[in-house]
Amino acid sequence: MSVAPRPAVPAKPSSSTPNFAHERNDSVSTPPPPQQTVYDRSLARKRGEVSLSAFAYIFSEAVQYCHSRSKDVSELEHRLNLLGRHIGVRVLELTVLREGKNAKRETRLMPMLQFVHTHIWRTLFNRPADSMQVSTEEQLQYMIIDHRPLVTEYISVPRDMSQLNCAALVAGIVQSVFSAAQFPCKVTAHSMGTDEFPDRTVYVVKFEDSVLKRV
């Protein structure tokens, strides 16, 4: 957008209203207020569905875009994680709100993990996650396991990027859900396929020490 230079005109005597105010009123007509804004619509109702392929198409474009801007696999995963974080905060709010009268703010770690495993997963994928484990090696480390992650369903990873797991997106979502609920953590996605579930993905949730007080 460029603004054409104005022809030199003799300075007008200053008036009470500055010039640009006039110009604005002339050129930009304020649009009429829409009858219904996005805030007038109830969030309580579920909004229906779209086809899985529609999601897969835009996700695949997102992955390609992130790939084009990344040097290596870890940066790509980081970028996907960032995309997910944007989603997580909103999903948490939406899920809690939809519980209606039963809505509850989880303040203890185990119920919160359970909530993510069951309710957040249901909002996102229409089913709970497959299992949850406590790490035996490290304190404050938990694992949420998904046998068939929806986001990687149509993705085949090239051999030279074999470490890549595009479920990094979901890791970002989960991380931001926990963080928004005041359980700061880092979440990473790891492919741990089995014969039965080749896409099986383990989300490793590593909480910060401050969470220890609320175990």
Next chain:
Amino acid sequence: MSKVRTIGADVWKHKTDKVSLELFTLMYGSIVSQLCDDFEHDYTKVNQQLDKMGYNIGLRLIEEVLAKTGLPRCHSFRETADAVTRVGFKMFLNITPQLGNWSVDNKQFSIIFPPGTNPLVEFVECYDERARRELWYSNILAGVIRGALEMVQLSCETEFVSDVLQGAAQTELRVKIIKVLEDEVPQGEE
């Protein structure tokens, strides 16, 4: 013609794996917002990037459409437009936008989304003044349609001319058909 009317709904009902609309909407929102950051709020570039992503999708999406519907060749642009809204939009997004504003020569038409029907903008509000003027939030759809039609030998231009997010009464996507591309016979075949 009658096939076009029902087949989209049919595929949606019986041949489609589905995913929650919220996940889809939030995913798209996250992409747009990331693009705005990456291109430092140069909305012209954001629009271009969204259009490019859509175009890539369109090129691949048409194959799924044809495979799942077995749609016959369209004999007029009106039939094509009908197929885009009743089959394309229906089987992927479960909506059937309206058609309108046909030009006299039947080569230009608008795909119209009344408020509350565009799934991409389900939770979206555009409050930044400049973004309200310059960003075509759903521009990916323009690319998708251009890409998909190109694969069935229709070269066209697509652009949004109004958007509910910009304060308009409805969202309107203008499609101009430029020409029918000649069928390219693969080498060595007559």
